[in-house]
Amino acid sequence: MYDYDLLVVGSANADLVIDVERRPAAGETVLGGDLAVHPGGKGANQAVAAARLDARTALLARVGDDGHGRLLLDSLGAAGVDTAGVLVGGAPTGVALITVDPLGDNSIVVSPGANSRLSPEDVRAAAGLFRATRVVSAQLEIPLETVVEVVRNLVPGGRFVLNPSPPRELPAEVLAACDPLIVNEHEARVILGDACVGGEPADWARLLLAGGPRSVVVTLGAEGALVCAGADVTRVPSVRVDAVDTTGAGDAFTAALAWRLGAGAALAEAAAYAARVGAAAVTRRGAQESYPTAEEVEALCGAVPGDARTAGRAADGAPVAGERGGSR
Template structure:
């Protein structure tokens, strides 16, 4: 019997957000709006998104013994997330510096802080917590060795969802445990060796030809070992692929984007929750794109995440 629909193992940051008319070029200074501080971090975002949707959710993370850490814990508890696995101390709480332009696009720089102190030993010490979860979701704002330990110690029957963000080379055993691997277009290109620069296509890397579109990327990613792959495509929705089956595109509802911060985290949390309920991958992704679409219609990350009722009304 599982106590949690979803356990998130990941980062918890304070998001320091400034609105700008345009993002600065190298060496350039631009004026922005007043600074606002929001609870964030990919791990904490996913946990809050799942909790708001009604999933029984727990978070394994590390925050500092400071005001930002207390802000994050308060946000988790308000969403109904079990914070017994959140460790306190070791370094200041992580911080994300975010600029948002009028179109809603954002640029982010992360100072990991306490997130970098979430260790494989912490994962081993939380073995009982992992054993109580139907699905475990991880990202790469914590050390890769910690993510690898989660993959190695995943209990039998549990499902691992990995969003490799920010992208980094992934060990074969981590890729093999992913079900699914969730990537956006840049992350897909990075893993396949096409690019080392965000948003800019480069030369074909060591993996050889990766094709010209998401269907080809999905086939190439599956060849690296994950059990399934989901590629998020922004306003175009998502593409899902499983070994032995044709890739399926899932459309997103049309919405007016205000701020895309945290939308990918909301999508991944919703996907992981619905997979834990036993839904097929395409059906889970169809729900998740609606959650992600709802999230971009409001400012902020966690503050923008919808309830199940709001998703149903979209």
């Protein structure tokens, strides 16, 4: 029996958000709305999203001894995240500069701050957290050598979920542990490079799987997601909602999927639930503030269908190959 449903190892940032009529091109200045400061960071986001769904969640991260760090600790605590693994001091809290356009799409620049100090030694010192959970989720807003150490500290039979954001080349040891590797369209293109030219998302999923992960999920924004494990690619549809702000929606998806896997769900079933959580999240502004409870997900999106089809066909019966989705 494990004490936690999910351990998240990753970043914690303050999100500095400005609404803009359109995102600036290179060398261009645009006027925006008032600055809003929200708790964020892919690691903290995932921990809060899972806890809001009633998952027993712990976070291993670093924040600064400053106002942004206190904002993050307050948000994590309010959501019910165990913050015993959140280390304080040594560098300023990480900051993300985010612009959001009228369609809810965003552009993000991250200053890592304390996140860059989360070390392999910190992972080894948190051995008790790793022994207390079977599912561990990570991202790449922390040093890659720290992610490698996370893989080495998984409990026997443990499951590792990775969103390689921002994308970079991954060592074989990390790829082999991913179950699943979760990427959006942009991340898939960066990782695959020329191999994805002319292909469709279903082809990308198969190519990514051939690179070493145990399973792959490609998120397609409003078009749902593709799940690839073995020869089959399963299309998981999303739920149509009026998007207000997509900031942190991918983190909500990853958190929900990781939690459902830990609860024993099959990958396609977990992804179907995660797509609903992500859809609910984009109907509100901010990242952590937007994350729904399980009751809110069901009220907005309905129950999760239990008959997602495989064998290269979409859940609604349409072929997977040839379908394209927007990137979120």
